[in-house]
Amino acid sequence: MTSRTQDLEALAEEIEARLPGRVRRRVPFATLTTYRLGGPIGVLAEVHSDEELLEVARITREVRPRMLVIGRGSNLLVADRGFDGLALVLTGDLESVEVSEGIVLAGSATPLPVLARRVAALGRAGLEFYVGIPGSVGGAVAMNAGGHGHSTAEVLVRAWTVDLLGEAQLVERPQRSLALGYRESALRRSEVVVAAEFGVSVDDPEACQARLEEIVRWRRTHQPGGANAGSVFRNPEGDSAGRLIDACGLKGLRIGGALVSAKHANFIQAEAGATAADLRALVLEVQRRVLDQTGIRLEPELRMVGFEETPEGEPARR
Protein backbone atom coordinates (compact mmCIF):
# COMPACT_ATOMS: atom_id res chain seq x y z
CA MET A 1 0.00 0.00 0.00
CA THR A 2 1.33 3.46 -0.88
CA SER A 3 1.22 6.15 1.77
CA ARG A 4 -1.49 8.00 -0.17
CA THR A 5 -3.65 4.85 -0.17
CA GLN A 6 -3.01 4.44 3.55
CA ASP A 7 -3.93 8.07 4.19
CA LEU A 8 -7.15 7.67 2.21
CA GLU A 9 -8.03 4.48 4.09
CA ALA A 10 -7.43 6.24 7.41
CA LEU A 11 -9.67 9.10 6.23
CA ALA A 12 -12.39 6.63 5.17
CA GLU A 13 -12.28 4.96 8.59
CA GLU A 14 -12.47 8.29 10.39
CA ILE A 15 -15.50 9.41 8.39
CA GLU A 16 -17.10 5.99 8.81
CA ALA A 17 -16.69 6.24 12.60
CA ARG A 18 -18.69 9.49 12.61
CA LEU A 19 -21.11 8.64 9.79
CA PRO A 20 -21.65 4.86 9.96
CA GLY A 21 -22.72 3.24 6.70
CA ARG A 22 -22.05 6.32 4.60
CA VAL A 23 -18.61 5.51 3.18
CA ARG A 24 -17.84 3.43 0.09
CA ARG A 25 -14.54 2.72 -1.60
CA ARG A 26 -13.61 2.38 -5.29
CA VAL A 27 -17.08 3.35 -6.57
CA PRO A 28 -16.82 3.97 -10.34
CA PHE A 29 -17.38 7.60 -11.26
CA ALA A 30 -19.26 6.27 -14.28
CA THR A 31 -22.23 5.52 -12.00
CA LEU A 32 -22.43 9.17 -10.90
CA THR A 33 -22.06 11.21 -14.10
CA THR A 34 -24.32 11.76 -17.11
CA TYR A 35 -21.39 10.80 -19.38
CA ARG A 36 -21.39 7.43 -17.57
CA LEU A 37 -17.61 7.59 -17.69
CA GLY A 38 -14.77 7.83 -15.22
CA GLY A 39 -12.76 5.43 -13.08
CA PRO A 40 -12.88 4.64 -9.37
CA ILE A 41 -13.27 7.16 -6.57
CA GLY A 42 -10.82 6.56 -3.71
CA VAL A 43 -13.37 7.30 -0.98
CA LEU A 44 -16.99 8.29 -1.53
CA ALA A 45 -18.98 9.66 1.40
CA GLU A 46 -22.74 10.18 1.24
CA VAL A 47 -23.80 13.17 3.28
CA HIS A 48 -27.46 13.39 4.33
CA SER A 49 -27.68 16.68 6.24
CA ASP A 50 -25.78 19.87 7.05
CA GLU A 51 -24.85 18.41 10.47
CA GLU A 52 -23.26 15.44 8.69
CA LEU A 53 -21.38 17.78 6.38
CA LEU A 54 -20.03 19.65 9.40
CA GLU A 55 -18.84 16.31 10.83
CA VAL A 56 -16.94 15.66 7.59
CA ALA A 57 -15.53 19.21 7.66
CA ARG A 58 -14.13 18.67 11.18
CA ILE A 59 -12.07 15.82 9.71
CA THR A 60 -11.12 17.31 6.33
CA ARG A 61 -9.87 20.60 7.74
CA GLU A 62 -7.25 18.59 9.64
CA VAL A 63 -6.43 15.95 7.01
CA ARG A 64 -6.77 18.23 3.93
CA PRO A 65 -7.33 15.47 1.34
CA ARG A 66 -7.99 16.06 -2.38
CA MET A 67 -11.72 16.64 -2.54
CA LEU A 68 -14.55 16.90 -5.00
CA VAL A 69 -18.28 17.50 -4.47
CA ILE A 70 -20.44 15.69 -6.98
CA GLY A 71 -23.90 17.00 -7.74
CA ARG A 72 -25.83 15.18 -10.47
CA GLY A 73 -22.57 14.76 -12.41
CA SER A 74 -24.08 16.54 -15.42
CA ASN A 75 -21.10 18.78 -16.08
CA LEU A 76 -18.24 16.45 -15.17
CA LEU A 77 -15.78 14.45 -17.21
CA VAL A 78 -13.60 12.32 -14.96
CA ALA A 79 -10.51 10.47 -16.17
CA ASP A 80 -10.56 6.70 -16.70
CA ARG A 81 -8.00 6.29 -13.92
CA GLY A 82 -10.50 7.88 -11.54
CA PHE A 83 -10.05 10.26 -8.65
CA ASP A 84 -7.66 9.38 -5.88
CA GLY A 85 -9.27 11.49 -3.17
CA LEU A 86 -12.47 12.09 -1.21
CA ALA A 87 -15.67 12.68 -3.17
CA LEU A 88 -18.88 13.77 -1.48
CA VAL A 89 -22.39 13.10 -2.68
CA LEU A 90 -25.19 15.07 -1.04
CA THR A 91 -28.58 13.44 -0.54
CA GLY A 92 -31.23 12.74 2.14
CA ASP A 93 -32.40 15.89 3.97
CA LEU A 94 -30.37 17.98 1.54
CA GLU A 95 -32.98 17.23 -1.09
CA SER A 96 -35.84 19.55 -0.13
CA VAL A 97 -38.02 22.35 -1.48
CA GLU A 98 -39.98 24.85 0.66
CA VAL A 99 -42.13 27.41 -1.09
CA SER A 100 -43.53 30.55 0.47
CA GLU A 101 -44.99 33.59 -1.24
CA GLY A 102 -41.95 35.16 -2.88
CA ILE A 103 -39.21 32.84 -1.73
CA VAL A 104 -38.15 29.26 -2.46
CA LEU A 105 -35.70 27.51 -0.16
CA ALA A 106 -34.07 24.44 -1.69
CA GLY A 107 -31.57 21.89 -0.42
CA SER A 108 -28.47 21.61 -2.58
CA ALA A 109 -29.11 17.99 -3.58
CA THR A 110 -32.47 18.83 -5.15
CA PRO A 111 -32.51 18.03 -8.89
CA LEU A 112 -33.22 21.22 -10.86
CA PRO A 113 -36.09 19.73 -12.92
CA VAL A 114 -37.79 18.64 -9.66
CA LEU A 115 -37.35 22.14 -8.24
CA ALA A 116 -38.76 23.73 -11.41
CA ARG A 117 -41.81 21.48 -11.48
CA ARG A 118 -42.68 21.74 -7.76
CA VAL A 119 -42.38 25.50 -7.77
CA ALA A 120 -44.39 25.91 -10.99
CA ALA A 121 -47.14 23.60 -9.72
CA LEU A 122 -47.60 25.93 -6.74
CA GLY A 123 -47.98 28.94 -9.04
CA ARG A 124 -44.58 30.53 -8.55
CA ALA A 125 -42.78 31.91 -11.59
CA GLY A 126 -39.07 32.39 -12.20
CA LEU A 127 -37.46 28.95 -11.97
CA GLU A 128 -39.02 27.38 -15.08
CA PHE A 129 -35.71 27.53 -16.99
CA TYR A 130 -34.27 24.91 -14.62
CA VAL A 131 -36.60 22.23 -15.99
CA GLY A 132 -34.22 21.38 -18.84
CA ILE A 133 -30.98 21.44 -16.84
CA PRO A 134 -30.29 18.02 -15.31
CA GLY A 135 -28.06 19.30 -12.48
CA SER A 136 -28.60 19.89 -8.76
CA VAL A 137 -29.23 23.14 -6.88
CA GLY A 138 -25.63 23.04 -5.56
CA GLY A 139 -24.26 22.48 -9.05
CA ALA A 140 -26.41 25.33 -10.39
CA VAL A 141 -24.96 27.74 -7.82
CA ALA A 142 -21.38 26.56 -8.44
CA MET A 143 -21.80 26.83 -12.23
CA ASN A 144 -24.27 29.73 -12.39
CA ALA A 145 -26.38 27.42 -14.55
CA GLY A 146 -28.76 29.04 -16.97
CA GLY A 147 -30.65 28.84 -20.20
CA HIS A 148 -33.57 30.27 -22.15
CA GLY A 149 -32.40 33.79 -21.39
CA HIS A 150 -32.16 33.26 -17.62
CA SER A 151 -29.46 32.32 -15.16
CA THR A 152 -29.00 31.39 -11.51
CA ALA A 153 -27.55 34.86 -10.84
CA GLU A 154 -30.94 36.38 -11.70
CA VAL A 155 -32.95 34.31 -9.21
CA LEU A 156 -30.55 33.41 -6.40
CA VAL A 157 -30.91 35.53 -3.25
CA ARG A 158 -28.38 33.74 -1.05
CA ALA A 159 -26.79 30.37 -0.44
CA TRP A 160 -25.44 28.57 2.62
CA THR A 161 -22.07 26.91 2.35
CA VAL A 162 -19.58 24.89 4.39
CA ASP A 163 -15.87 25.20 3.67
CA LEU A 164 -14.34 21.75 4.14
CA LEU A 165 -10.97 23.34 4.82
CA GLY A 166 -12.35 26.14 6.97
CA GLU A 167 -14.05 26.58 10.31
CA ALA A 168 -16.57 23.71 10.00
CA GLN A 169 -19.51 26.07 10.19
CA LEU A 170 -22.46 26.94 8.03
CA VAL A 171 -21.91 30.31 6.37
CA GLU A 172 -24.63 32.46 4.83
CA ARG A 173 -23.47 33.83 1.48
CA PRO A 174 -25.37 36.73 -0.07
CA GLN A 175 -25.50 36.28 -3.82
CA ARG A 176 -23.01 39.04 -4.57
CA SER A 177 -20.32 37.31 -2.46
CA LEU A 178 -20.48 34.34 -4.86
CA ALA A 179 -19.43 36.49 -7.84
CA LEU A 180 -21.58 34.52 -10.27
CA GLY A 181 -20.25 34.96 -13.80
CA TYR A 182 -20.78 33.12 -17.07
CA ARG A 183 -20.98 29.47 -15.94
CA GLU A 184 -18.75 30.13 -12.96
CA SER A 185 -18.73 31.31 -9.37
CA ALA A 186 -16.12 32.29 -6.83
CA LEU A 187 -16.70 29.10 -4.81
CA ARG A 188 -13.48 27.27 -4.03
CA ARG A 189 -13.24 23.52 -4.57
CA SER A 190 -13.49 23.02 -0.80
CA GLU A 191 -16.71 25.04 -0.47
CA VAL A 192 -19.90 23.03 -0.49
CA VAL A 193 -23.30 24.57 -1.14
CA VAL A 194 -25.81 23.22 1.37
CA ALA A 195 -28.93 25.20 0.47
CA ALA A 196 -30.06 28.09 -1.68
CA GLU A 197 -32.80 30.70 -1.50
CA PHE A 198 -34.43 31.93 -4.70
CA GLY A 199 -36.71 34.88 -5.37
CA VAL A 200 -39.91 34.01 -7.28
CA SER A 201 -43.16 35.74 -8.15
CA VAL A 202 -46.75 34.57 -7.79
CA ASP A 203 -48.35 33.48 -11.07
CA ASP A 204 -51.07 31.23 -12.45
CA PRO A 205 -49.92 27.58 -12.10
CA GLU A 206 -51.20 26.82 -15.61
CA ALA A 207 -49.15 29.66 -17.10
CA CYS A 208 -46.04 28.37 -15.25
CA GLN A 209 -46.77 24.85 -16.48
CA ALA A 210 -47.15 26.05 -20.08
CA ARG A 211 -43.72 27.72 -19.92
CA LEU A 212 -42.20 24.51 -18.55
CA GLU A 213 -43.65 22.41 -21.31
CA GLU A 214 -42.46 24.85 -23.97
CA ILE A 215 -38.89 24.55 -22.63
CA VAL A 216 -39.09 20.75 -22.54
CA ARG A 217 -40.36 20.75 -26.17
CA TRP A 218 -37.57 23.09 -27.27
CA ARG A 219 -34.91 20.88 -25.65
CA ARG A 220 -36.28 17.71 -27.23
CA THR A 221 -36.17 19.34 -30.66
CA HIS A 222 -32.78 20.99 -30.41
CA GLN A 223 -30.63 18.84 -28.13
CA PRO A 224 -29.52 15.22 -28.43
CA GLY A 225 -30.34 12.54 -25.86
CA GLY A 226 -27.90 9.83 -24.79
CA ALA A 227 -24.79 10.24 -22.65
CA ASN A 228 -23.56 13.83 -22.69
CA ALA A 229 -22.91 16.76 -20.37
CA GLY A 230 -24.75 19.52 -22.20
CA SER A 231 -22.69 22.27 -23.80
CA VAL A 232 -18.99 21.43 -23.74
CA PHE A 233 -17.66 24.93 -24.52
CA ARG A 234 -18.68 28.36 -23.30
CA ASN A 235 -20.05 30.70 -25.93
CA PRO A 236 -17.40 33.24 -26.88
CA GLU A 237 -18.37 36.92 -26.66
CA GLY A 238 -20.98 37.72 -29.32
CA ASP A 239 -21.03 34.24 -30.88
CA SER A 240 -22.11 30.69 -30.16
CA ALA A 241 -19.68 27.80 -29.68
CA GLY A 242 -22.12 25.47 -31.46
CA ARG A 243 -22.29 27.75 -34.50
CA LEU A 244 -18.49 27.98 -34.71
CA ILE A 245 -17.97 24.22 -34.37
CA ASP A 246 -20.61 23.61 -37.03
CA ALA A 247 -19.10 26.24 -39.34
CA CYS A 248 -15.74 24.46 -39.03
CA GLY A 249 -17.42 21.30 -40.36
CA LEU A 250 -16.89 19.35 -37.14
CA LYS A 251 -20.36 17.84 -36.64
CA GLY A 252 -19.92 14.06 -36.71
CA LEU A 253 -16.18 14.25 -35.88
CA ARG A 254 -15.27 11.16 -33.87
CA ILE A 255 -12.44 9.90 -31.70
CA GLY A 256 -13.06 6.34 -30.49
CA GLY A 257 -16.52 6.35 -28.89
CA ALA A 258 -16.71 10.15 -28.58
CA LEU A 259 -18.72 11.99 -31.21
CA VAL A 260 -19.57 15.62 -31.95
CA SER A 261 -23.38 15.56 -32.07
CA ALA A 262 -24.99 16.05 -35.47
CA LYS A 263 -27.98 17.68 -33.72
CA HIS A 264 -26.09 20.27 -31.66
CA ALA A 265 -22.39 20.82 -32.42
CA ASN A 266 -21.56 21.98 -28.87
CA PHE A 267 -22.66 18.61 -27.47
CA ILE A 268 -20.15 15.76 -27.48
CA GLN A 269 -21.74 12.36 -27.05
CA ALA A 270 -20.25 9.30 -25.36
CA GLU A 271 -21.34 6.28 -27.35
CA ALA A 272 -21.17 2.65 -26.18
CA GLY A 273 -17.53 1.72 -25.52
CA ALA A 274 -16.35 5.35 -25.19
CA THR A 275 -13.62 6.14 -22.67
CA ALA A 276 -13.04 9.39 -20.84
CA ALA A 277 -9.74 9.60 -22.77
CA ASP A 278 -11.73 9.56 -26.06
CA LEU A 279 -13.94 12.38 -24.79
CA ARG A 280 -11.08 14.44 -23.57
CA ALA A 281 -9.13 13.94 -26.82
CA LEU A 282 -12.15 15.06 -28.87
CA VAL A 283 -12.70 18.15 -26.68
CA LEU A 284 -9.07 19.17 -27.27
CA GLU A 285 -9.25 18.32 -30.99
CA VAL A 286 -12.38 20.47 -31.49
CA GLN A 287 -10.72 23.28 -29.55
CA ARG A 288 -7.58 22.99 -31.73
CA ARG A 289 -9.44 22.91 -35.06
CA VAL A 290 -11.71 25.85 -34.20
CA LEU A 291 -8.66 27.86 -33.12
CA ASP A 292 -6.80 26.98 -36.36
CA GLN A 293 -9.75 27.87 -38.58
CA THR A 294 -11.17 30.92 -36.81
CA GLY A 295 -8.52 32.22 -34.43
CA ILE A 296 -11.04 31.85 -31.58
CA ARG A 297 -10.05 29.72 -28.59
CA LEU A 298 -13.12 27.99 -27.19
CA GLU A 299 -13.00 27.51 -23.45
CA PRO A 300 -14.50 24.37 -21.91
CA GLU A 301 -17.55 24.81 -19.70
CA LEU A 302 -17.26 21.10 -18.89
CA ARG A 303 -15.33 20.41 -15.67
CA MET A 304 -12.59 17.89 -16.37
CA VAL A 305 -11.14 16.06 -13.39
CA GLY A 306 -8.17 13.75 -12.90
CA PHE A 307 -6.40 14.24 -16.24
CA GLU A 308 -2.64 14.75 -16.46
CA GLU A 309 -2.35 18.37 -17.47
CA THR A 310 -4.75 21.25 -17.06
CA PRO A 311 -6.61 21.64 -20.36
CA GLU A 312 -6.56 24.98 -22.08
CA GLY A 313 -9.38 27.09 -20.82
CA GLU A 314 -10.20 25.10 -17.68
CA PRO A 315 -10.99 27.56 -14.89
CA ALA A 316 -7.66 27.97 -13.08
CA ARG A 317 -9.18 28.26 -9.61
CA ARG A 318 -10.64 24.74 -9.77
Ligand SMILES: Cc1cc2nc3c(=O)[nH]c(=O)nc-3n(C[C@H](O)[C@H](O)[C@H](O)COP(=O)(O)OP(=O)(O)OC[C@H]3O[C@@H](n4cnc5c(N)ncnc54)[C@H](O)[C@@H]3O)c2cc1C
Ligand atom coordinates in the same frame (compact mmCIF):
# COMPACT_ATOMS: atom_id res chain seq x y z
C1 LIG B 1 -28.51 17.34 -21.34
C2 LIG B 1 -27.83 18.44 -20.58
C3 LIG B 1 -28.25 19.75 -20.75
C4 LIG B 1 -27.63 20.79 -20.05
N1 LIG B 1 -28.08 22.06 -20.23
C5 LIG B 1 -27.52 23.06 -19.51
C6 LIG B 1 -28.00 24.40 -19.65
O1 LIG B 1 -28.92 24.70 -20.40
N2 LIG B 1 -27.42 25.36 -18.91
C7 LIG B 1 -26.40 25.10 -18.04
O2 LIG B 1 -25.93 26.02 -17.36
N3 LIG B 1 -25.93 23.85 -17.90
C8 LIG B 1 -26.46 22.82 -18.61
N4 LIG B 1 -25.97 21.56 -18.45
C9 LIG B 1 -24.80 21.31 -17.59
C10 LIG B 1 -25.12 21.01 -16.11
O3 LIG B 1 -26.41 20.44 -15.96
C11 LIG B 1 -25.00 22.27 -15.25
O4 LIG B 1 -23.67 22.79 -15.29
C12 LIG B 1 -25.34 21.99 -13.78
O5 LIG B 1 -25.33 23.20 -13.07
C13 LIG B 1 -24.37 21.03 -13.10
O6 LIG B 1 -24.94 20.60 -11.90
P1 LIG B 1 -24.54 19.20 -11.25
O7 LIG B 1 -25.26 19.08 -9.97
O8 LIG B 1 -24.74 18.10 -12.22
O9 LIG B 1 -23.00 19.44 -11.00
P2 LIG B 1 -21.79 18.42 -11.28
O10 LIG B 1 -21.66 18.16 -12.73
O11 LIG B 1 -21.91 17.26 -10.39
O12 LIG B 1 -20.58 19.35 -10.82
C14 LIG B 1 -20.25 20.50 -11.58
C15 LIG B 1 -19.40 21.42 -10.69
O13 LIG B 1 -20.21 21.89 -9.62
C16 LIG B 1 -19.62 21.53 -8.36
N5 LIG B 1 -20.71 21.23 -7.42
C17 LIG B 1 -21.74 20.36 -7.59
N6 LIG B 1 -22.52 20.38 -6.49
C18 LIG B 1 -21.97 21.25 -5.62
C19 LIG B 1 -22.29 21.69 -4.30
N7 LIG B 1 -23.36 21.22 -3.63
N8 LIG B 1 -21.48 22.61 -3.72
C20 LIG B 1 -20.39 23.11 -4.36
N9 LIG B 1 -20.03 22.71 -5.60
C21 LIG B 1 -20.81 21.80 -6.22
C22 LIG B 1 -18.76 20.30 -8.67
O14 LIG B 1 -17.74 20.14 -7.70
C23 LIG B 1 -18.23 20.66 -10.04
O15 LIG B 1 -17.14 21.55 -9.95
C24 LIG B 1 -26.57 20.50 -19.15
C25 LIG B 1 -26.17 19.17 -18.96
C26 LIG B 1 -26.79 18.15 -19.67
C27 LIG B 1 -26.35 16.73 -19.44
